[in-house]
Amino acid sequence: MAVLALLFIIPFFVILSTSLVGEQELIRRGSFILIPEKIDFTAYETLLSQGSTLYKAYGITIMRVIIGTTLNLLFTAMLAFGVSRRTLPGRSVFITLIFITMLFSGGLVPTYLLMKFLHLTNTFWVMIIPSLISAWYFLIMKSFFQEIPESLEESATIDGASPFRVLVSIIVPLSMPMLVTIGLFYGVNHWNAWFDATIYITNSDLMPVQVLLRRIVLTMTNQDLDTSLLVNMEERATPQALRGAIIMITTLPIICVYPFLQKHFIKGVMVGSVKG
Secondary structure: OHHHHHHHHHHHHHHHHHHOOOHHHHHHHOOOOOOOOOOOOHHHHHHHOOOHHHHHHHHHHHHHHHHHHHHHHHHHHHHHHHHHOOOOOOHHHHHHHHHHHHHOOOOHHHHHHHHHHOOOOOOHHHHOHHHOOOHHHHHHHHHHHHHOOHHHHHHHHHOOOOHHHHHHHHHHHHOHHHHHHHHHHHHHHHHHOOHHHHHHOOOHHHOOHHHHHHHHHHHOOHHHHHHHHOOOOOOOOOHHHHHHHHHHHHHHHHHHHHHHHHHHHHHHHOOOOOOO
């Protein structure tokens, strides 16, 4: 386990060290640097020089994670709870239709035309609504809800609870580890997503941070960096240091969230593995 942990940790520290290395040291020592001789923040200064553009992109990404994850869990849980009830008419039809979406899709062009027809292009909601429910996470939730004894639901129904009240007051508290785990997966997906914004959004004010930083990596040449990003800077940020800084900026926030969810996450990933 220690060796396996090092295999994951060492590349992370190499990227961190590379982002903190100056141009001269990187040329002298090569790209694999575990401990830098001198810490240099030029790469981070280069990215932060984007100013309000970077902060606005971060705000869009944070909004997307919070709003998107909340709606993902809400709609997925409601659908999974309804379909998990064996008394639902046409239950097998719903499950089959949802499962088919895991095997086939409409394709990029029809999906784009649909988003345009619904007037979702160049809006914040185009990053939320198309991925509102994941078929895979729906199946996991449905299987978990089916494991909860129906006697609990029957008792609450006899006491006058509506199906929504049963879901909120009984099912959700009992399913918290599973919901936190799937919520973490949804949140990471939203945080790392960039393709949908690239396809459906042309308004720079709605671009998430992943798209902005990706553009910096792909489109900025050394000359561009010298003229547009490194004004009044004494040293030029190397492409390797810039990539390392971008990876750290986009990775650290989501890593910092994990310790607060670790307890529920460990329980959630064990769902279904131990019976009795």
